[in-house]
Each structure stands twice: as C-alpha cells, then as structure tokens.
Amino acid sequence: MANDHDGTPDSSIVGTTVEKYGNNPPPAGTAVVASDRIQNPGFEPYRPRVADLDPAVEKAQERRVSALFFVSIIGSVMAVAVYIAFPIVPGDMGSVRLNNLLLGISIALGLLAVGVGAVHWSKALMDGHDMVEQRHGTRGTDATRAKAVEVFTLGNKESGFGRRTLIRNTLIGALVVSPVPAIALFRDLAPSEDPVPLLKHTLWAKGVRLTRDPSGTPIKASEVTLGSAFHVIPEGLEESEHPLEEKAKAAVLVMRLKPADLNVSAGREDWNYEGIIAYSKICTHVGCPVALYEKQTHHLLCPCHQSQFDITQEAAVIFGPAKRPLPQLPISVDAEGYLVARSDFTEPVGPSFWERKL
Amino acid sequence: MTTTEDRPAVTAQKSRGARFTGWAGNYLDERTSISGLTKEVGRKIFPDHWSFMLGEVALYSFIVILLSGTFLTFFFQASMVEVVYQGSYVPLKGIEMSAAMASTLDLSFDIRGGLLMRQVHHWAALLFVASIGLHMLRIYFTGAYRKPREINWLIGFVLFILAMAEGFTGYSLPDDLLSGNGLRIIDGMVKGIPVIGTWISYLLFGGEFPGTDIVGRLYVLHILILPAILVAAIGVHMLLLIINKHTQFAGPGRTNDNVVGVPIMPVFAAKAGGFFFIIFGVIMLIASLFQINPVWTYGPYDPSPVSAGTQPDWYIGFADGALRLMPPGLELEIFGATLSLNIMIPLLILPIFLALVAFYPFIEAWITGDKREHHIADRPRNAPTRTAIGAAGVTFYAVLWAAASSDLLATHFRLSIEGVIHSCQVLLIIGPIIAYFVTKRICLGLQKKDREIALHGFESGRIVRLPGGEYIEVHEQLDEYERWKLVSFEEYQPLTVLPDAQGRISLNQRVRSAASNWFFEDRISPVTSKQIESSRDDH
Numbered sequence: 045m046a047n048d049h050d051g052t053p054d055s056s057i058v059g060t061t062v063e064k065y066g067n068n069p070p071p072a073g074t075a076v077v078a079s080d081r082i083q084n085p086g087f088e089p090y091r092p093r094v095a096d097l098d099p100a101v102e103k104a105q106e107r108r109v110s111a112l113f114f115v116s117i118i119g120s121v122m123a124v125a126v127y128i129a130f131p132i133v134p135g136d137m138g139s140v141r142l143n144n145l146l147l148g149i150s151i152a153l154g155l156l157a158v159g160v161g162a163v164h165w166s167k168a169l170m171d172g173h174d175m176v177e178q179r180h181g182t183r184g185t186d187a188t189r190a191k192a193v194e195v196f197t198l199g200n201k202e203s204g205f206g207r208r209t210l211i212r213n214t215l216i217g218a219l220v221v222s223p224v225p226a227i228a229l230f231r232d233l234a235p236s237e238d239p240v241p242l243l244k245h246t247l248w249a250k251g252v253r254l255t256r257d258p259s260g261t262p263i264k265a266s267e268v269t270l271g272s273a274f275h276v277i278p279e280g281l282e283e284s285e286h287p288l289e290e291k292a293k294a295a296v297l298v299m300r301l302k303p304a305d306l307n308v309s310a311g312r313e314d315w316n317y318e319g320i321i322a323y324s325k326i327c328t329h330v331g332c333p334v335a336l337y338e339k340q341t342h343h344l345l346c347p348c349h350q351s352q353f354d355i356t357q358e359a360a361v362i363f364g365p366a367k368r369p370l371p372q373l374p375i376s377v378d379a380e381g382y383l384v385a386r387s388d389f390t391e392p393v394g395p396s397f398w399e400r401k402l
Numbered sequence: 403m404t405t406t407e408d409r410p411a412v413t414a415q416k417s418r419g420a421r422f423t424g425w426a427g428n429y430l431d432e433r434t435s436i437s438g439l440t441k442e443v444g445r446k447i448f449p450d451h452w453s454f455m456l457g458e459v460a461l462y463s464f465i466v467i468l469l470s471g472t473f474l475t476f477f478f479q480a481s482m483v484e485v486v487y488q489g490s491y492v493p494l495k496g497i498e499m500s501a502a503m504a505s506t507l508d509l510s511f512d513i514r515g516g517l518l519m520r521q522v523h524h525w526a527a528l529l530f531v532a533s534i535g536l537h538m539l540r541i542y543f544t545g546a547y548r549k550p551r552e553i554n555w556l557i558g559f560v561l562f563i564l565a566m567a568e569g570f571t572g573y574s575l576p577d578d579l580l581s582g583n584g585l586r587i588i589d590g591m592v593k594g595i596p597v598i599g600t601w602i603s604y605l606l607f608g609g610e611f612p613g614t615d616i617v618g619r620l621y622v623l624h625i626l627i628l629p630a631i632l633v634a635a636i637g638v639h640m641l642l643l644i645i646n647k648h649t650q651f652a653g654p655g656r657t658n659d660n661v662v663g664v665p666i667m668p669v670f671a672a673k674a675g676g677f678f679f680i681i682f683g684v685i686m687l688i689a690s691l692f693q694i695n696p697v698w699t700y701g702p703y704d705p706s707p708v709s710a711g712t713q714p715d716w717y718i719g720f721a722d723g724a725l726r727l728m729p730p731g732l733e734l735e736i737f738g739a740t741l742s743l744n745i746m747i748p749l750l751i752l753p754i755f756l757a758l759v760a761f762y763p764f765i766e767a768w769i770t771g772d773k774r775e776h777h778i779a780d781r782p783r784n785a786p787t788r789t790a791i792g793a794a795g796v797t798f799y800a801v802l803w804a805a806a807s808s809d810l811l812a813t814h815f816r817l818s819i820e821g822v823i824h825s826c827q828v829l830l831i832i833g834p835i836i837a838y839f840v841t842k843r844i845c846l847g848l849q850k851k852d853r854e855i856a857l858h859g860f861e862s863g864r865i866v867r868l869p870g871g872e873y874i875e876v877h878e879q880l881d882e883y884e885r886w887k888l889v890s891f892e893e894y895q896p897l898t899v900l901p902d903a904q905g906r907i908s909l910n911q912r913v914r915s916a917a918s919n920w921f922f923e924d925r926i927s928p929v930t931s932k933q934i935e936s937s938r939d940d941h
Contacts, residue, residue: 073771074918076893080930084890085882087655087662127514134490134512144517148690151518156683162676170669177447177661179647179777182550230605233615239604257706275706289610292586292705325706329744330590330725331611332583333708347710348587349726350809350819363820365725365744367733395590396733397600400740 087174095168105168112161119153126150240399244392246278246294248373253279254298254322254383262382263298268320273337274298276322278385293393295325295333296373298383301342305356312358315374320383322373323359326394327351329366344370368396448670449650449663453540458674459533462681463526464636470523471625477513479505480621482577482614491698499577499702502617506576506697521689527572528694529685531565531717538562538759542792544779546649547763549772554642557635559760564632566717571624573695573715577617580695582703584714585616587722594745612703649779652890654883658777711810716803723805724748727827755798762791769917770894783852784891786845787921793841794834801830842924849926852888855880856929857937889929896922 095102126146133139184192200206253262257275260282268274276296284290303319315321323344327334332348342355343362351364359370371393374386392400416424431437448454481501487494489504491511509516538558541547547555574581589611592603608615647661656662664670700709714722725748732743766788767773782789804811805826812819859877867873880888897918899911 070773070775071771072774074894074897074922075770075772075774076895076927078893078928078930080932082886082889082929082931082934084657085654085886088883132490132512132514135492137491137511140511140517143514144521145690147515148518148521148686152683152686152690154683155679155686159676159679159681159683162672163680164676166664166669166672166676170672174655174662175445175447175665176655177445177647179659179661179775182646182775233605234608239600239610242610243600258704277706286610288612288703288705292611295706327590330587330594332586332590333706335706335708336710345819347708347712347809348583349722350823361730364730364823365728365732367731367742367744395593396740396742396745397593397603398595398597398739398741399600401735401738 090173093168093172096172102169105164109161109165109169112157112164116154116157116161119150119155119157123147123150123154240397240402243293243394243397243400246388246393247281247284247290248278248294248296248385248388250385250387251378252385253378254296254375254385255279255281257295264381265317265320265377265383266381268298268300268383270300270302270319271339272300273339275325275335292331293326296322297325297334297337297344298322298375299337299342299355301355305342307357309358312372312374314376315372315386317375317377317383320375321355322375322383322385323353323355323370324373324389324393325370327366328361328368328370328393329364329395331395334370443644444667445665446644446647447661447663447665449648449656449661451651453544454648455677456533456537456540458677459681460530460537461636462678463530463533463685464632465678466526466682466685467523467530468629470519470526473519474509474523475625477505477509477516478502478575480575480618482617494698494701497702500617502575502577503697503702506578510698518686518689521692521694522685523572524694525688525692526685527569528715528717529681531562531569534558534562534565535717539792539796542762543782543789544649544651545776545785545788546779548776549767550646550775551642551649552763552767554639554646555763556760557639557642559756561632561635561639563756564628564635568624568628568632569715569717571620571628573718574620575617575624576695576697577703578697579700579703579707579709580697580712582612582705583708583712584718585612586705587725591725591745591749594742595749596739596741596746612705647777649777651779651781652887654886656778658775661777711813713807713810719806720799720802721748721752721806723802723808723826724752726805726808726823727802727830729827755795759795766921769897769914769921771897771914772894776892778890780891783845783848786842786849786924789845790838790842794838797833797837798830801826801833805830846924846926853926853929856885856888857933891928893925893927894918894922895925 095105126143130139130143130146132143183189205212254274254276255262255278257277260277260279262279263274263276274297276298277291278294278296281287281290281294298320300318300320303316306316306319306321308316325333325335327346327348329346329349329351332346334344334346334351334353336345336347337343338345344353344355344359346352346364346366349365351366352362353359353366353370354362357369358372361367361369371389371391373389375383376386378384427437479501483501484498485501485504487497487499487504487507489495489508489512491507494507506520510520511517541555541558570584574585589603589607592606593599595602603611606616606619607613608619648663650656650662653662664673701707713719725745728744728747732747734741734743780788782792805823808822808826809819811817812822859879862876862878864876865873866876879885897915899907899915901907
C-alpha cells in the first residue's frame with residue numbers, strides 16, 4: 045500500500061498517464077492527449093522540519109503538546125466548577141448570561157486545547173513525509189465482474205425470474221400497489237370535513253362588535269380619530285373553539301380617513317362608517333399580517349414580501365407580488381355607538397387557493 | 403512499508419500498554435475479524451489541502467448538532483397545548499403560549515447550560531449548512547465530481563437538501579412569532595399549488611392553519627426521519643469516499659494513478675480528530691459569546707402581529723427572495739379556479755435550479771464524452787467555461803438571497819424598497835450573464851499568465867545593462883516542480899460532428915456539438931515540452 049519516498053522519483057509512478065484498464069481503456073472523449081506533454085518531474089526532495097533536526101526543539105514541541113492537553117483538562121474541570129458556582133437565579137437575566145458565558149468559555153477551552161494539541165502533535169512531531177498509495181480502477185477486475193454476472197445468471201436460472209413472466213409481472217404489480225394503503229392511512233392527518241367552506245368563512249357576522257387586539261374591548265366609532273389605526277379582532281374570539289385559527293382569518297385593521305379621500309366603488313357605499321374602514325389584515329399573497337400602516341400615504345405594507353396596498357383605492361395592490369386587494373369588512377355602528385360588522389367578509393381572506401372562487 | 407525502519411526493534415520485554423493493546427486487539431479480532439479492516443484502511447492515504455477541510459467541517463458540525471440536539475430533547479416539549487408561562491423570564495410571565503414555546507423558555511432560563519446548548523445547536527446548524535455549501539462549491543470548481551464520483555455528488559446534493567429541511571423544521575419548533583410567520587408563509591405557498599394545494603395544507607397542519615399538530619409533526623421529522631436519512635446518506639458518502647479515494651491537486655510526483663498525502667494512522671487521525679475538537683470548541687465559543695434566535699424577544703406565535711425586518715435563517719433566504727422578486731399581478735383565474743403564478747413560478751424555478759446543480763456532472767460528462775477516471779482536481783482557471791457557469795449560478799443564488807433582505811437593504815442603505823426590488827429583479831437576469839463573461843475572461847487571462855510564466859519564466863527584478871546600452875530585466879526560469887503545477891491540466895477540443903453512414907447527423911449529436919463548442923471554443927493549451935525547448939532557443 046503506502047510507500048515512503050524521500051524525493052527520489054519512482055519510475056513506476058512518475059509521469060504515467062496511461063490508464064490501467066484491462067483490454068479496453070475507457071474513451072477519452074474530446075480530451076486532447078498530446079504526445080509531447082511535459083513529463084511529471086517526480087517528488088520534490090523532503091524538507092526536514094526544525095523538530096526533525098534539533099532534538100531540543102523536538103523536546104520543546106513535545107512539552108507544548110502535553111501542555112495543551114493539560115490546559116484542556118483545566119478547561120473541562122473549570123466547566124463543572126462554573127456550573128456549580130454560577131447558578132441561575134430565577135428572574136435574574138444577568139445570572140443566565142453569566143452562566144452561559146463562563147460555562148461556554150470553559151467548555152470551549154477544554155475542546156479547543158485538546159484539538160489544537162492533537163493537530164500540533166501531528167504537524168510538528170509525527171512523521172512528516174508524504175506517502176504514496178497507488179490507485180486502482182474503481183471497476184472490479186474482469187474476473188470479479190464475470191463472477192457477479194454469473195451470480196445473476198444463476199439466480200435468474202434457478203428462480204426462473206426472466207422466463208416465468210407471469211410471476212415476474214404480477215410480482216412487480218404487487219410491489220407497486222403495496223404502498224398504496226400507506227398513502228390512504230395518511231388521510232386522517234386532518235379532520236374529515238372539507239377545508240374549502242372553512243376557508244371561506246370567518247367569525248365576522250352581522251352585529252359582531254369590533255374589539256381591540258388583544259384586550260378584546262369594543263371600539264367606539266368616536267375613538268377612531270383621523271389618522272389612527274386599530275388592530276382588531278371580532279368580539280368573542282377568545283371564547284371560540286379554535287381562537288388561533290379564527291384569528292388567523294379574522295384579524296382586521298381599522299383606520300379612519302377623510303371620507304373625501306376614499307374612492308368607494310359601487311355596492312360598497314355603506315361599508316365604511318364616516319370614513320372608518322376595516323380591511324383584512326391577512327396578506328393576499330402568502331398570508332403574513334399586513335401590519336405596517338403608513339399614515340401619510342395611506343399605504344399598508346406587508347413586512348414579509350413587501351406587497352403594498354393603497355387604502356384610498358380599497359386596498360388595491362400598488363407594489364409587490366400580491367395580486368388581489370385586501371378584502372374589506374363591511375362595518376357600521378350599533379345603538380351604543382360601537383363599531384360592528386355588517387356581515388362576514390364577502391370573499392375568502394388570506395392567501396389564494398385553487399377553490400377560492402369555485 | 404518502510405516508515406518504521408529507523409525505529410528500534412520491538413524490545414523483548416513488552417510494556418504493560420503494549421501487552422494490553424495486544425490482548426484487546428486479539429480479543430476483538432477473534433470475534434470480529436477487525437484486523438482485515440485495519441489492514442485495508444488503517445494506512446489509507448489522505449491528500450492535504452485546506453479546501454479539503456470544508457467537508458470535514460460539515461461532518462463535525464453535524465456531530466455537534468447530534469450531541470447538542472440530544473440534550474435539547476430531554477427538556478423540550480413538542481406540544482402546542484396552551485399553557486400559561488410561569489417561568490423566570492419576567493416579561494412573558496402569565497402569558498398564554500404553547501407548551502413548545504414555554505419549554506423553550508424554561509430550557510433557556512431555568513436550566514444551567516440550556517441556553518448554551520440551544521445556541522450551540524443553532525450555530526452548529528448554521529455552520530453545517532454553510533460548510534456544505536462551501537464544500538459543494540469546492541467540489542464544483544475543481545471538477546471533483548467527475549467520474550467516478552458522480553454518484554457521491556448526488557448523495558452530497560441530497561445531504562444539502564436534507565440539511566436545509568432539518569434547518570427549517572428545527573427553526574419552526576419553538577412556536578415563536580418568527581417561526582410561526584415562517585410556517586404561515588409555507589402554508590400560503592402550499593395553498594398556491596394548483597388543485598391539491600388546499601388539501602395538502604389541510605393535511606399538513608391537521609386542519610386549518612395553524613392548528614395544534616404542526617409542531618409535533620415537524621418534531622418527528624426533525625429528530626427521527628430526517629436525521630436517520632442524513633446519517634445513512636453520510637455513511638454512504640464516506641464509504642464512497644474511501645472506495646474512490648480522495649482527489650488531489652496536481653503537483654510534482656502526483657499522478658492520476660496515485661494518492662500522495664498522509665496515512666490515516668496516525669497523522670490523519672490526529673489531524674482530523676483534533677480538527678473535530680477545534681470545530682466543536684469554536685462553535686462552543688461562538689455560542690457562549692453571541693446570541694442567536696432570542697425567541698423570548700419575539701414572543702409566542704400569534705397570527706396578528708408581525709415585526710418589520712423579519713428574516714428567515716440565511717439558507718432559506720434564496721427561496722424567500724424568489725417570492726419577493728415576482729413581478730406584480732401574476733395570479734389568474736381559469737374556469738373559476740385560482741392559479742397563483744406568483745407562487746407557482748418560484749416553486750418551479752427553485753427546483754429547476756437545484757436540478758441543474760444536481761445533474762451538472764452528468765451534463766458535462768455527456769458533453770466531453772470523457773469516460774476516464776479523474777482523480778486530479780482542476781484549478782478553476784483551467785476549466786474556464788465550467789468556472790464561469792459556476793460563477794453565474796452563484797450570482798443567481800446570491801441575488802435571490804440578497805432579495806430576501808430587500809427591506810433591510812433599503813433601511814440600512816437609505817434606499818427605497820421599490821428601488822431595491824427592481825434592482826434585484828434586473829440583477830437576477832443580467833447578473834449571472836455578466837458574472838459568466840467576466841469570470842471566463844479572468845480564467846483565460848490567468849491561464850495565459852500561467853503559460854507565459856511556464857514558457858519564459860518570471861520577472862526576477864534584476865535589471866541588467868547590456869554592452870550596447872540596452873537595459874533588460876532578467877527572467878528567471880521556474881524549477882521543474884513549480885512549472886509542473888502550471889502545465890499539468892487536461893485540455894478538451896470542441897466536438898466536430900460527422901454524418902453517420904446514412905449521411906445524417908442526429909439531433910443528439912448536434913446539441914452535443916453545440917454545447918462542446920460553447921465549452922471548449924476558447925481555450926488555452928497546456929505548454930508542451932517542445933514549446934519549452936523552442937522558447938529556450940529564443941533566448
């Protein structure tokens with residue numbers, strides 16, 4: 045296997061570009077095989093290290109390596125000491141930080157010193173000569189390959205795999221079909237009901253009050269001053285069966301603009317209340333909360349993929365990858381002056397899905 | 403084997419250590435035949451080069467991930483049951499959150515070394531993906547994927563994908579605001595898949611988003627299935643490495659038929675073993691000094707709030723960037739069904755890009771038609787077209803990656819967000835083209851420089867005045883060892899196709915010829931011995 049060398053070119057290795065293959069060397073394709081290529085000059089002479097020549101240096105290196113290993117022991121022991129000496133005091137973040145810092149540094153010392161020591165040992169003291177190992181073609185020898193072919197031939201002959209095609213084909217069929225039950229088993233990963241109607245409805249309904257997120261206190265129309273924005277959830281969200289799922293659909297942003305600034309399309313005239321408007325907060329791109337409201341421009345920005353919606357244009361997309369406007373929640377006020385929904389959203393909220401319009 | 407010649411002969415009186423080693427070796431061998439394995443691989447030779455350590459970094463950081471991750475599983479609860487946090491982090495006390503989030507906080511603030519191990523795990527994961535990426539680039543740019551290593555390239559590619567999957571599933575486990583938003587984006591992307599998207603999302607989350615199942619399901623993927631496949635694939639990757647033996651760079655005495663370097667026992671074992679501890683130690687040091695993923699500042703997941711400047715972990719950035727760079731308005735309605743092209747296009751472009759990466763070795767092998775084994779790693783300059791294609795790919799990836807931080811780029815450099823997005827959109831198309839041509843020219847230029855030095859030597863800095871008054875700078879010739887590094891590379895010529903017996907040229911051959919011309923039209927030939935001789939005569 046490995047041969048030592050000390051710079052004397054070995055005629056059997058040097059400059060051999062010929063592949064060692066049996067009878068048929070593999071084709072070189074479009075590679076140029078020039079006849080007058082420069083020949084491999086063979087190994088450079090070995091340059092001895094200082095430690096190879098000077099026993100005193102060798103001794104010093106030896107001491108250095110074992111000193112590093114000793115430092116490693118200190119680091120590991122120190123880690124245990126730190127673990128005991130610097131406990132975490134509940135509620136004191138400083139103690140957490142100190143524990144983390146000192147424990148980490150001690151363990152790191154234990155690891156780094158043993159690592160550096162071992163590498164230093166290998167580089168400074170272990171045999172520094174390059175060694176040579178011959179490669180052999182990856183493919184098996186012709187004899188081995190013949191034997192392998194024979195194994196398959198015998199297997200085929202003794203089983204009749206190739207001859208008895210009916211058995212073979214039904215076997216392949218059986219193996220292909222056998223994983224099908226596994227696919228079926230995964231059906232109950234989700235409940236049996238159809239997801240599409242769920243995606244098309246939210247907690248909002250006629251008369252449901254708009255409440256603050258997260259306190260759940262209702263909002264009076266008079267509290268929504270010009271330029272303000274409220275993060276809103278439907279009343280009774282916390283008492284619903286699946287609050288997070290409902291919130292992921294029902295989260296709404298309420299803003300007040302001058303009625304003159306709003307461009308209201310036909311059919312939506314009574315969806316705002318004196319310039320107070322409510323839009324779904326769930327981005328129509330991939331569903332992040334469109335939480336950034338620019339008061340001056342009346343733009344909403346989604347922080348995930350930078351889609352921008354113009355509130356004065358009924359939340360039409362003015363920039364970014366989203367296509368559809370944010371759905372508007374029709375609102376009004378109840379007898380006590382609190383903001384209420386006039387109905388559910390009139391279209392599904394959130395990211396697009398195949399059956400959205402079906 | 404002559405290395406022990408100069409050592410003293412085995413002394414008659416064996417030391418206690420030697421007696422124990424002998425006994426243990428015998429005991430094991432009589433039960434496992436392990437002497438055969440030791441004989442086969444114990445003195446295998448590993449070539450040395452700093453870039454060969456990148457794969458080692460990946461392997462060792464994976465071991466660190468396994469060790470620190472095991473510690474975390476002893477404390478983490480993969481459950482989305484609602485609990486009220488009562489731990490010692492005051493700002494979140496009394497807040498409702500999932501058991502996953504609460505146990506992550508307990509692990510961080512009430513377990514000594516818990517925060518350290520969380521940070522070790524996260525930093526090691528980042529290093530794992532980063533080192534795999536760099537390792538792949540090293541393999542690519544040196545052509546180390548050529549026969550017989552194409553299969554190992556594919557396995558490595560699978561490892562890269564698995565590493566990203568591990569990263570994403572792990573990132574989602576604490577159920578904090580940031581990771582929940584990441585899952586929300588995944589949900590939105592899945593829902594954008596035509597026909598089956600709604601149902602896939604429904605099955606994945608066990609009902610409507612976010613549901614109460616996803617953390618438990620990702621946990622099983624994260625700590626069982628994905629690591630099991632990873633470990634198996636790493637095992638095959640290592641096995642093929644041993645069977646194929648490592649590549650080496652060209653150098654004096656090194657040929658395609660030998661491996662020159664250090665033996666596993668003892669030098670490589672000491673170097674690699676030591677290097678493992680160094681990697682572990684460096685990760686430990688980073689984890690003790692630098693905070694990573696402080697979930698307590700984000701709070702538990704809630705579908706309503708989100709903070710500006712949210713970022714995925716860096717290795718998912720290219721996918722997020724692809725979403726951000728989609729031009730507006732790409733959503734259609736066909737017969738009432740909604741087709742989200744703004745999601746479909748990134749979902750298609752990314753796999754196509756990754757498939758090109760995975761199958762590049764086979765494409766190049768088809769173009770060159772070279773069926774020989776290659777064990778000498780190329781210098782990138784000596785394969786200009788391949789290097790240029792690689793640079794174009796890196797640029798494409800980098801633009802997508804930068805786009806994932808478009809908002810932060812805008813705020814940090816005081817640019818408009820629209821400007822950053824539009825620039826990235828343009829760069830995504832023309833950036834790779836520019837990178838391709840610039841890289842190719844640089845490679846050819848460097849090859850010309852190498853050729854010049856090999857033929858005429860290097861400038862010695864010694865100015866000599868000739869008797870006629872002329873000043874010249876003396877050029878000194880390289881020694882033969884230095885020159886060998888400059889002249890020993892493979893050269894390919896463009897394929898010229900000839901009609902077959904029926905006078906036809908198949909489409910396959912036409913395409914291959916065109917690709918071959920594209921690859922090898924511009925080329926610099928290695929210096930030959932005749933050229934060296936004739937250049938000597940000139941002087």
